[in-house]
Each structure stands twice: as C-alpha cells, then as structure tokens.
Amino acid sequence: MDNNWLLRVQNLTKIYGQATPGVLERTGPLANTNIDPKTGAVVAVSNISFDLYPGEVLGIVGESGSGKSTLVQMLYFDQEATSGEVNFKPVEDGKINLFDLSNQKKRYTRNHLMGMVYQNPRDGLNFRFSSGGNIAEKLLMANVFHVGKIRIRGTDLLTKTEVPVKRMDESPARFSGGMQQRVQIAKAIANNPPLLLLDEVTSGLDVSVQAKVLDLIRGLQQDLGISMIVVSHDLGVIRMLTDRTMVLKHGHIVEQGLTDQILQDPQHGYTQLLVSSLL
Amino acid sequence: MIENKKYKDSFNYAYIDEFTKKEIRRKTLKAVCIPGYQVPYSSPEMPISRGWGTGGLHLTLSLVGPNDVLKVIDQGSDASVNACNLRLFVQEMAKCALTFNTGEATIIQSRHRVPEEIMTEKQILVLQVPQPEPLRGVERHEAKTRMMHAEADYAKIWVTLYEAYVRSGALRSGAGHPIMVNGRYVATPSPIPSWDVPNLSMARCLYLFGAGREKRIHCIPPFTRVEPLEFEDIRFKVEEFVDIKCSASGEDKAFMDQIYDDDFNKSWVINDSNFLDKVRQGPRPPQKLFTNPE
Numbered sequence A: 001m002d003n004n005w006l007l008r009v010q011n012l013t014k015i016y017g018q019a020t021p022g023v024l025e026r027t028g029p030l031a032n033t034n035i036d037p038k039t040g041a042v043v044a045v046s047n048i049s050f051d052l053y054p055g056e057v058l059g060i061v062g063e064s065g066s067g068k069s070t071l072v073q074m075l076y077f078d079q080e081a082t083s084g085e086v087n088f089k090p091v092e093d094g095k096i097n098l099f100d101l102s103n104q105k106k107r108y109t110r111n112h113l114m115g116m117v118y119q120n121p122r123d124g125l126n127f128r129f130s131s132g133g134n135i136a137e138k139l140l141m142a143n144v145f146h147v148g149k150i151r152i153r154g155t156d157l158l159t160k161t162e163v164p165v166k167r168m169d170e171s172p173a174r175f176s177g178g179m180q181q182r183v184q185i186a187k188a189i190a191n192n193p194p195l196l197l198l199d200e201v202t203s204g205l206d207v208s209v210q211a212k213v214l215d216l217i218r219g220l221q222q223d224l225g226i227s228m229i230v231v232s233h234d235l236g237v238i239r240m241l242t243d244r245t246m247v248l249k250h251g252h253i254v255e256q257g258l259t260d261q262i263l264q265d266p267q268h269g270y271t272q273l274l275v276s277s278l279l
Numbered sequence B: 001m002i003e004n005k006k007y008k009d010s011f012n013y014a015y016i017d018e019f020t021k022k023e024i025r026r027k028t029l030k031a032v033c034i035p036g037y038q039v040p041y042s043s044p045e046m047p048i049s050r051g052w053g054t055g056g057l058h059l060t061l062s063l064v065g066p067n068d069v070l071k072v073i074d075q076g077s078d079a080s081v082n083a084c085n086l087r088l089f090v091q092e093m094a095k096c097a098l099t100f101n102t103g104e105a106t107i108i109q110s111r112h113r114v115p116e117e118i119m120t121e122k123q124i125l126v127l128q129v130p131q132p133e134p135l136r137g138v139e140r141h142e143a144k145t146r147m148m149h150a151e152a153d154y155a156k157i158w159v160t161l162y163e164a165y166v167r168s169g170a171l172r173s174g175a176g177h178p179i180m181v182n183g184r185y186v187a188t189p190s191p192i193p194s195w196d197v198p199n200l201s202m203a204r205c206l207y208l209f210g211a212g213r214e215k216r217i218h219c220i221p222p223f224t225r226v227e228p229l230e231f232e233d234i235r236f237k238v239e240e241f242v243d244i245k246c247s248a249s250g251e252d253k254a255f256m257d258q259i260y261d262d263d264f265n266k267s268w269v270i271n272d273s274n275f276l277d278k279v280r281q282g283p284r285p286p287q288k289l290f291t292n293p294e
Helices: A067-076 A103-113 A131-141 A147-160 A177-188 A207-225 A237-239 A259-262 A269-276 B020-034 B054-063 B081-094 B142-150 B155-168 B194-200 B273-281
Strands: A008-015 A044-051 A057-061 A083-088 A114-117 A196-200 A227-231 A242-249 A251-259 B069-074 B107-111 B123-127 B179-181 B185-186 B207-210 B216-220 B226-228 B257-260 B266-270
Touching: A008 A067, A044 A067, A044 A251, A057 A067, A057 A237, A067 A196, A067 A227, A083 A269, A103 A114, A103 A131, A114 A177, A131 A147, A131 A177, A131 B155, A147 A177, A147 B155, A177 A207, A207 A237, A227 A237, A237 A259, A242 A259, A242 A269, A251 A259, A251 A269, A259 A269, B020 B207, B020 B216, B054 B081, B054 B107, B054 B123, B054 B207, B054 B216, B069 B081, B069 B273, B081 B107, B194 B226, B266 B273
Parallel strands: A057 A227, A057 A242, A114 A196, A196 A227, B069 B107, B107 B123, B123 B207
Antiparallel strands: A008 A044, A008 A083, A242 A251, B179 B185, B179 B226, B207 B216, B257 B266
C-alpha cells in the first residue's frame, strides 16, 4: 500500500448523545436521517476514512448538517472525536494517532503544523488584538520572541494577502468582511503549516470579494505547496480550488473522486441533485 | 452582650482558629514547593471585607508568633491608614512586637511595594494581591486560565506585551509587570512598580502573595529565578527618574513619588518612608539597583 500520504483519517466518527450499538446502521443516507430513531443521538460524522497527499487540495461538499464542519473541527482539535484514528506525517512520522497525544502535543500540532480558516472571522481572530497582534500570537506560540522579526513576518504575510500594511496595528473589527477573512488566512499560514483547513471561507462575502479570496488561496497553494482541505457547500468554490472531492450526506461519504469527474458525471443521486441545482 | 466566662480571651490567638491556620500554612507550603503556582485556599472571614488586604492578613496571622517583629506598609508608607489599622489589629491579636525599621522586622506585610532595603533570609515579605491571575486580562474563564497555566500556554499574554509596544513604543504594563517564576509559571508580582520587580529574583527572603478575595496564595521562595517577560529586542525597563532628586534627602536612587505642597509646587520624595528616614540619618542601607538595558 502506498505510504506517501500526509494525513490519513480512518473510521472517524462523531456522535452527539448516546453511542448505542448499531447507531451507525440506523442512520445515514439509506435511512435518510442522521438522528438515531431509538435514542435521538445525532450522528454528525460516521466512519469516514480518507487519505490526503502532500500538495493536494481535497474538497468536502454537502448540504448544511452533513458533517463537513464537524469533520475539520475534529482534525483541528476544536471538537473531540467519538472514535477513529488520524495520522499526520509531521507528527512522529504518522505512526501515532493524533487523538492519543497529550494536550501539550495537540496544541503544538495545532499551532505549528496546521492552520485553520473559519467561516466566521470572529472564531479565528481575536478582535481585541490588532491584526498584527493576531499574527504575532501564532508566531509567539512558536516561540518567536523578537518583535523585529514578528513585525517583518507580519508585514510579509499582510502583503501576500493584500491587506494594507499601514493598517497592521488596527483591530480587525474595523475591517471589511473580505479583509478580515484575508487577515485570518495570513494568521493561519504564519508558521508555514503543511496542512491548511478552510471551513466555508467565502460564505457571506460578496461575489467580487469571494473571487479575490479564492484567487489568494489558489496562489498561496501554488507558491507554498500547502495541502488543504476545503469545506464548502458551494460547488463553484470546490471546482475552482480542489483536485479531489468527497460528497458528504448525513455524515457518510456518498461519492468521492476527481473534482472534474464528480461535477461532469455525478453517479450518486444526491450528487446529481447538487450538481443540477448549481446555478 | 453575652459575657464570655468559659475562655480567658475572647478570640483565638492570632484571630483565626487553629484548624484554619493549619490549612493556610499547608497551602503556603504547597505554594513554596511550586514557585509561581496559585494555590486555592479557604480565605476565612476577617473583620475587614475581602479585597481590603485579607489575603495578606491571612498569611501574616498564620505565620505570626509572640516573638515576631511586624512591620506593615502600604505603598511604601508605614503611616497610611490601612497600614496602621492592620498593624494594630495583628498586634492586638498576636501580642507581637511592632517596628518601622525594615531591617528589624521578621514579617513585613506590604501593599504595592517591595522595600528598597535588601531583605535577609530571616525575613518574610507578605504582599496583599488584588488579582493573582496574570492571564485574567486575556481570558475570562478560570477553568481556561488554569488549563493555560498547566500547559504553559502563554502566547496571549505575550501578545498583550507586543500590543503595548506597538501602541506606546515600550513594554508598558504600569504596575505588576508579568513575571516568569523559575522558568515555569507566569505570575503577577501584585501591582508593584517595575522598579521593584528585579528585587524579586534570587532574593534571600521569602515572598508570599495572598489574594483574599480571589482565594489564592502564590509564592517566590528564596533564591528563585524571576524574569520579567521581555522580548529579545525590546527589553524590560524600570522607571527612570531623570534629573530628579528627593526633596527631603537629595537622593536620586530610589523609587520616587511626585507630591504637591500647599502652593501647588511639584516636588519628588522617596516613596519608601523607612528608607527615606535611614538615608537622612545614615548610614545608607544596602540596596539592589537595576540598570536599564540600552
């Protein structure tokens, strides 16, 4: 079996409520629900396995409530997984399950080796700090205790993400939505992480700003070769950014394959519905 | 009023009952063992309200014996109302001796200042602390700050220093600059001026910090490394009193207060009242001075 993956996810499951035996069989696309009829437990993510390769961009699509966000939040340790295993090459050469790490190691992994861009900039940024301070936080987590170096890196990142550098010392609260999102991206890539998680980054932005943010992400991916997981309900975003796509419904993968293939020739009824409703 | 016939004294020795004193001593020992770590304690009721020096009072009363010599200062002064009342209260309850002389005291209870005179291994400095949690400004939830301490997750407090530098061009934190104790816990030295912070490091005396309202004790044992948080290029600095001399003694190497006389004339005077007396009478007591980096 090939061994050049960067991230390997095996049987990842998240259940809110009581995890009784057989709960995974009673829910899913076939049952057409993710609520267990017996106990009322909600199965957000059910037995998901996939590999992500270096430099690859993986898309995850699905309607709201299909478990997309929960999936990336578990990878970023924002939520605790019910069961499953995640191996990540930069951590102990991928031989250890990330969920078994100590809190301190988890925090190290999160701060040094991953970046996350949330749908709502308020989740990813601290609005009580300046934009430069937000980027500094990520660098200080990685023990860069030199203000000069922090300022230089902050300037670099903001230039790269096209945020006016002279507004570096302002709070992101005073920025437009698109600018906030770009500051968030600058913060997420501050430590050159090998893996970037993007959760609905363009939802809520107007179309011209969306295009700019997507352009930025694609540019960064090409320049820095970061692997990404892009979560979106917008097939346009998926088409523009990703190489490979997984379609999620009720916590299950109903279809996966090359993005072009899935968009041109969807096999599963649900994917067909998604593609045909694309404007 | 019901007359007390059963007991000779109307209060237990040193006001607090023996079991509670034992508890406070136990927590103090724990704090000594883990420098900089905040140990929760009972914070029993006192005849003053919590937050008015009860933390310091608890520590002093749990330590004091009839042979102790007590000094109480408030912002460097023996004469302030708060200091006088606490001093008389402890004396009445513990029948200990009182002094103004920093060198003579075995226990010094203080608020917002460390004495200028170098303290010895025979002395304990008890500080009254309003807010023992250095992370409170960046994290509201106690459960989270405790987790941050456990994992030495101090990035947020560093960001506040970075922001202070960006805004004002210096690591200005006013009083109570955050300190790293023994290379492990970030703590607050209570609101002492930056001038006093270097005196906490590798000192010969024991520093105890009691926060009565917040119910926490923390400690800096003798000969413990204490470093103010500073960046590699932007260094911690103490207050500078340039071209300023004490109007009472002509001295310039001590922490100064600015005062106004009745005609609104500005002048400066040494803040530590006992140190000022000694400087005027001589000989000058030993003092540890910090030189600011370039």
